[in-house]
Amino acid sequence: MPNENAIKNPEELLSKIHELHPSDIAFSLKKIEQKSEDDFFFIIKQLPDDILGDVILELPDNLREDVYEELSIEKLTDAVDELESDDATDLIQEIEEIDVKKAKEIFDGLEQEDQQDIDWLKRYAEDEAGSYMQMELFSANLKEKIKDSITRLKQSKAEDELDNIHQVFIINDNKELIASILLEDLIIFDFEKTYEEIISSHEENRFKPFVVNDKEDIDKVAKHFEKYNLSVVAVVGYQDMLMGRITSDDIIDVIEENATEQMYQLAGVNDDFEHEDNLFTTAKKRAFWLFINLGTAILASLVIGLFDETIESYVALAILMPIVASMGGNAGTQTLAVMVRQLALGDIDFDNSKDAIKKEVFISVFNGLLFALIIGIVAWAWFNTALLGFVIAMSMVINLFSAGFFGASIPLVLKKFNIDPAIGSTVLLTTVTDIVGFFSFLMLAKTILL
Numbered sequence: 001m002p003n004e005n006a007i008k009n010p011e012e013l014l015s016k017i018h019e020l021h022p023s024d025i026a027f028s029l030k031k032i033e034q035k036s037e038d039d040f041f042f043i044i045k046q047l048p049d050d051i052l053g054d055v056i057l058e059l060p061d062n063l064r065e066d067v068y069e070e071l072s073i074e075k076l077t078d079a080v081d082e083l084e085s086d087d088a089t090d091l092i093q094e095i096e097e098i099d100v101k102k103a104k105e106i107f108d109g110l111e112q113e114d115q116q117d118i119d120w121l122k123r124y125a126e127d128e129a130g131s132y133m134q135m136e137l138f139s140a141n142l143k144e145k146i147k148d149s150i151t152r153l154k155q156s157k158a159e160d161e162l163d164n165i166h167q168v169f170i171i172n173d174n175k176e177l178i179a180s181i182l183l184e185d186l187i188i189f190d191f192e193k194t195y196e197e198i199i200s201s202h203e204e205n206r207f208k209p210f211v212v213n214d215k216e217d218i219d220k221v222a223k224h225f226e227k228y229n230l231s232v233v234a235v236v237g238y239q240d241m242l243m244g245r246i247t248s249d250d251i252i253d254v255i256e257e258n259a260t261e262q263m264y265q266l267a268g269v270n271d272d273f274e275h276e277d278n279l280f281t282t283a284k285k286r287a288f289w290l291f292i293n294l295g296t297a298i299l300a301s302l303v304i305g306l307f308d309e310t311i312e313s314y315v316a317l318a319i320l321m322p323i324v325a326s327m328g329g330n331a332g333t334q335t336l337a338v339m340v341r342q343l344a345l346g347d348i349d350f351d352n353s354k355d356a357i358k359k360e361v362f363i364s365v366f367n368g369l370l371f372a373l374i375i376g377i378v379a380w381a382w383f384n385t386a387l388l389g390f391v392i393a394m395s396m397v398i399n400l401f402s403a404g405f406f407g408a409s410i411p412l413v414l415k416k417f418n419i420d421p422a423i424g425s426t427v428l429l430t431t432v433t434d435i436v437g438f439f440s441f442l443m444l445a446k447t448i449l450l
Helices: 010-015 022-035 037-046 049-058 061-070 073-081 085-098 100-108 112-121 146-158 195-200 218-228 248-267 279-305 308-313 316-345 354-383 386-416 425-448
Strands: 139-141 167-171 177-182 211-213 232-236 242-247
Touching (some): 022 049, 037 049, 049 061, 177 195, 279 425, 308 425, 316 425, 354 386
């Protein structure tokens, strides 16, 4: 049962350790650490080895670093030994970034098979499917009888060597992946038959496995999981040899990381720096984007400066100007968020973006006409000048049109030049909507009202 409420009492948490999921334990530990670091480390040191690694990996980056420094080599070695190969590799690599010597001693304390798995997984780049795969899986040879493989599975489960098993992967003598059979299907077959007999007696594609290459981009793999509603995929390497598997829990982390990264980038901040203890480093990183924004704000102010005499002659313009710019900025942000998300999901690209741009422009123009009518009537009633209402209404349509067009186009252009569309799009779009909004409003006012 999930526990949504944090347990802030150390004694109570320790008494319920075996009843809680590692995520719930980590959640409670975060709350306890805020009150007492001593209690936090006391509980960490009391956690059983079989859940310690999972709890550590659920903690925030800064707390994990503290744990790595506080726990002994023996304790961390036991924790890593209980983890699946992909999580064990992640934990070892994180410790390496803090203390290379400590990480090596932990690695040396592992069994040779675990060392080989970790060495293999460390070869992959961060964005490759292989870096996310587990080496632990349930496989069987084509010529093996079902009953023999089931016996092996029972033994592996009894020894806690396998977890989250969904299917059996069928391989030949060269370890090439041939088929995949769900356990729910496997139990209805004759256990005295070999896998080869089962596969040959069914249609060709009945047991076709969903496969990804170990060098494939993990974002592409995540899209496969979303599109086909997968729980696990097989990972193959050279000559289609079965290497491991990727499960949905790892893909959920990938999707969450990507969504978080996009959110931070649209806001002009960096997730890596947001978790740093060094406040000056974080402030400096944010200051870069604020500096860029200052420059664009000055450009907008220069546009206003071109019409200083117009504003002096008609003070109402100064009151209404922010409305035009604000509406354009908000409409553009809506379009920008939709386009960046569609690009991230692969729903659109530069070559087939015409329909998406048309759609966003139509929506923006429709809203422009709607709110032009509203603000036109408001301005007319407010300042008792019909022409002023007409001016701001026209400017509203123009600025929302530009918000829709540039909000859709800017991410596509950045993507075309291999620049992450989430980076800098907001600053560029705000510049466009401010300048177009101010210029159109003041130019129309100068032409019509004066």
